Amino acid sequence: MTDMKQEQMEKHEAELWGQARQLAKALTLDEKIGMIHGAELFRTKGVKRLNIPPLVMSDGPVGVRQEFQPDKWSAMGNTDDYVTYLPCNSALASTWNRKLAQEEGSVLGAEARGRGKDVILGPGINLKRSPLCGRNFEYFSEDPYLTKELAVPFVQGVQKWDVAACVKHFAVNNQETERLWMEVKIDEDVLRNLYLPAFYDVLKKGGAYAVMGAYNKLYGEHCCQSGFLLNEVLENQWRYDGVVISDWGGVHDTKAAADSRLDIEMSVTSNFDEYFMALPLKKAIEEGDISEEKVDEKVTRILALMMRLHMMDGNRETGTYNTESHRRTALKVARESVVLLKNQKGCLPLSSQGVRNVLVIGDNANRTHSNGGGSAEIKALYEITPLMGIKKLLGGNVQVDYVKGYEAGSEKGESEVNWQEFSLENGGGATNAASCQSQESAKAQETLLKEALKMAPGYDQVIFVGGLNHDYDCEGNDRADMKLPYGQDRLLKELLCIRPDMTVVIMAGSPVEMGQWISMADSLVWCWYGGMEGGTALAEVLYGQVNPSGHLPESFYKTHMDCSAHCVGTFGKPDFAEYKEGMYVGYRYLDAYRIEPEFCFGHGLSYTTFFCHGGRIVTEGEDTFLSCLVTNTGDREGAEVVQVYVRPAQEEEGKPSLFQELKGFEKVFLKPGETQMVFVKLEGNLDGKRIAVGTSSRDIKILL
Ligand code: BGC
Secondary structure, three states, X not given: OOHHHHHHHHHHHHHHHHHHHHHHHOOOHHXXXXXXXXXXXOEEXXXXXHOEOOOEEEOOOOOOOOOEEOOEEEEOOOOOOOEOOOOOHHHHHHHOOHHHHHHHHHHHHHHHHHOOOOEEOOOEOXXXXXXXXXXXXXXXXXXXXXXXXXXXXXXXXXXXXXXXEEEEEEOOOOOOOOOOOOEEEOOHHHHXXXXXXXXXXXXXXXXXXXXXXXOOEEOOEEHHHOHHHXXXXXXXXXXXXXXXXXXXXXXXXXXXXXXXXXXXXXXXXXXXXXXXXXXHHHHHHHOOOOOHHHHHHHHHHHHHHHHHOOOOXXXXXXXXXXXXXXXXXXXXXXXXXXXXXXXXXXXXXXXXXXXXXXXXXXXXXXXXXXXXXXXXXOOEOOOOOHHHHHHHHHOOOOEEEEEOOOOOOOOOOOOOOOHHHHXXXXXXXXXXXXXXOOHHHHHHHHHHHHHHHHHHHHOOEEEEEEEOOOOOOOOOEXXXXXXXXXXXXXXXXXXXXXXXXXXXXXXXXXXXXXXXXXXXXXXXXXXXXXXXXXXHHHHHHHXXXXXXXXXXXOOEOOXXXXXXXXXXXXXXXXXXXXXXXXXXXXXXXXXXXXXXXXXXXXXXXXXXXXXXXXXXXXXXXXXXXXXXXXXXXXXXXXXXXXXXXXXXXXXXXXXOOOOOEEEEXXXXXXXXXXXXXXXXXXXXXXXXXXXXXXXXXXXEEEEO
């Protein structure tokens, strides 16, 4: 930014704050109180006489959620709240593509504005400490650098539509079990060096206008009213000037909330006047227990937000939703999010030439996911399933048959009872019980398995699409382990015995155990909940119309007991989680302690091959870059992700030698035979460090 532009911006901001302060002064206590708590499930009160509108919010990260009754968790049942269903944040993170993150954010912002929203409750940027956390599909990565590199452009994409991104959940909301009451026990250095940096970058550098507090406790305080997190860190140290919104039902005390940097209390119940920051706060002010200035500060920040969003000056962007271009973005992201994990004997891509018939097996081939997962659920305009994607691509001349192979229970439809209404009960979250099957369902599974086994030999191609669904990847729910549910391990083993050439696709929001069958499979394609065009993208990858370029944004452990949150720290316990693993989270732990994952952080194959060479360090002013040459040595167009990890040059005392951290990456698109010089900007202090350049955290091509 030029100095002049910077000066103009500062002047504009100063004026805006001046106006916000003035306007706040003109408000009565009642009016102010109305603005700082929910007056409906997703909106606050405005002040009509001064043309101050209410603040209208909506979930969530994969699209704008359907409309609810103002005071009841029952859907309005409108026909105008179907929306573009975007790939989940884990899928977006798999693209390692900052530009796509900006584009996906921009679709979400445009749709939120198109639906008349002021604040969109996302993106979720908590780190994936354990693969068992039920909300992992809403989050980006186990790595703070990758998270913020994608979340910053995402937020900027949202906000260019004059809609605030509300980044969540601040902070250390890494498990769902007893999420309302459990306490995180973590060393402050680890908190500041691992779990907070992505928030700092997204809020401060990304300029997110709002942040949502977490349900859990930290150092004895609930995060939504925490003196440490909100006052000391966010306000005093970071000088954050955006709006802080509580998670729904995350406030527990009037005085603590009023004294904290929290600006708006939201909850799931309809007794709006009884919220902690409603009448109880008014009473406390009138009785002199709490100063009215506290409320003035909150209201000023809310008014400043409204001004930033041009909510009162008639200069606001107009949005739109369900456009062709939004769907195109959803497809682009979905294509780049598919990760080719294994491809032996070049069995993929599949050919459609001369193929007479294809058998598709597995519940996820034929299931839609958009309407599940908790607050991330949406009413998708449509959702192309893998089965539809395959049929659509093969075009009718190939016979495509489908069998379930296993029973995954009934699809979640519109239920009479909304889970969110009761979400404050029982501590707000649980761990899935390890599945135990009734005799009847075991019988039904057996029949489905036999049917699949009987049919599999008779087809030119067999494609399995299984994995998890939102009964597992779900808010308020952690998994008990990483095992594939519904008897899929046995089904996969038996199918692979008779069809070793079967293409295996796993669709899930978190990794699953693969040990029982992975060595039998020649291919493995991973796709996340890929949005409305997820099935199209998957089919294009399977049949080679798209060359896969996704890379894992998290470690795929062999079992959850290889994850440090479980084997060193504690996770999923009701009262507290001890982050004893410290900084050794995800690949930081696996690499340092030389534990073999099933697939490592950053892994992803392509149908072409790349050669990474000629690495050197270049400095330009204050900035340091790794430059190297990447050549596409195969015969297809493709994309490679150059990943730069930084390691200590010498073993540091008390630290395992291979502690390495991602500090830069670039995705490069190359035609066959093409070579490009890539510059990867590196972050942090590189003194005394070695630079490892690779195409995954383990496949290191250059060591400097
Ligand atoms: C979730 C938030 C969500 C809010 C509103 C809470 O249960 O934790 O992420 O934005 O509900 O639906």
